[in-house]
Amino acid sequence: MNRKGDWISTYTSTKFYAFDPRIEEIHIEDIAHALSLICRYTGHCKFFYSVAQHSLGVQQIFKDFGYDSQIQLYGLLHDASEAYICDIPRDIKRNMPEYKAIEKNIQNMIWKAFNLPEPSDEIHILVKSADNMMLRCEAKVLMSDWKEWYLPYDDINIEIKEKSMKYIENQFLKLTNILQKSR
Numbered sequence: 001m002n003r004k005g006d007w008i009s010t011y012t013s014t015k016f017y018a019f020d021p022r023i024e025e026i027h028i029e030d031i032a033h034a035l036s037l038i039c040r041y042t043g044h045c046k047f048f049y050s051v052a053q054h055s056l057g058v059q060q061i062f063k064d065f066g067y068d069s070q071i072q073l074y075g076l077l078h079d080a081s082e083a084y085i086c087d088i089p090r091d092i093k094r095n096m097p098e099y100k101a102i103e104k105n106i107q108n109m110i111w112k113a114f115n116l117p118e119p120s121d122e123i124h125i126l127v128k129s130a131d132n133m134m135l136r137c138e139a140k141v142l143m144s145d146w147k148e149w150y151l152p153y154d155d156i157n158i159e160i161k162e163k164s165m166k167y168i169e170n171q172f173l174k175l176t177n178i179l180q181k182s183r
Contacts, residue, residue: 003017003019003020004017004019004020005017005018005019005020008084010025010027010030010034010084011029011030011033011034012027012029012030014027014030016030016084018084018085018102018106019102021084021105021106021109022109023109023112023113026109026110026113028173028176029173030083030084031077031080031083031110031172032052032169032170032172032173032176033083033169034082034083034084035050035051035052035055035079035080035082035083035172036050036051036052036053036165036166036168036169036172037050037165038050038051038052038082038083038086038087039051039087040053040054040087040138040142041089041142041143042087042089044143045138045142045143046141046142046143046144047142047162048162048165049138049142049160049162050165050168051079051082051087052168052169052171052172053163053168054079054134054138055075055076055077055078055079055080055172056076056168056171056172056175057134057137057138057158057160058075058076058078058127058130058131058134059072059073059075059076059175059179060158061075061130061133061134061156061158062074062075062126062130064156064157067126068183069178069179069182069183070116070179070183071123071126072179073114073116073176073179073180073183074116074119074123074126074127075127075130076172076175076176076179077110077111077114077116077176078127078131080107080110081103081104081106081107081110082103084106085099085102085103085106114180115183133156134156134158136149136156137156137158137160138160140160141160141161142160
C-alpha cells in the first residue's frame with residue numbers, strides 16, 4: 001500500500017506517517033510517553049517541564065471550572081499531535097502554514113481515535129483560553145522574564161513544579177482512561 005511521505009517509529013514500535021496518519025497508528029501510550037519527554041518553551045525554562053504536564057494542567061482547569069469529561073479530554077489531548085511532530089513555539093508556528101496543516105490533520109485523526117468530534121469553534125475558544133491560563137501560570141514559575149509577556153489572564157491555582165517524566169506519563173495515561181470511561 002502506498003502512503004504519503006515516510007514514517008517515524010513510535011514508542012510502541014508503530015510506523016506513524018505524519019503526512020498520511022491513520023487511526024490505527026494512534027496509541028495513547030505513544031502520546032503520553034512522547035509528550036512527557038518533550039520540554040515546553042523549547043527547553044528555555046528553569047527546570048524540565050513537559051508538554052504532558054502542561055496538558056494535565058489544562059485538563060485540571062476544565063475540571064476545576066466544572067466542565068464535563070468530554071471537555072476535559074479535549075483539554076488533555078489538545079497538544080497530542082506534538083507527540084508525532086514535536087512542539088514549535090507559537091510565534092514560529094504562526095508563520096508556518098504547511099506545518100499547521102499537518103498538525104491539524106494529525107490532531108483531527110487523534111480526535112477520531114478517541115471518538116471525539118472535531119471541536120466546535122466554542123470548544124476551540126475554551127481550549128485556547130485554558131491553554132493561555134496555563135501559559136501565564138507556567139511562565140510565572142518557569143521563566144525569568146514573565147512580567148514582560150502580555151498575559152491578561154487571572155491567576156489560577158495549578159501547581160507548577162518539577163516532576164519525573166514517568167510520573168507524568170502515568171498520570172496522563174490514568175487520566176485519559178478515567179475520562180474515556182466517564183463519557
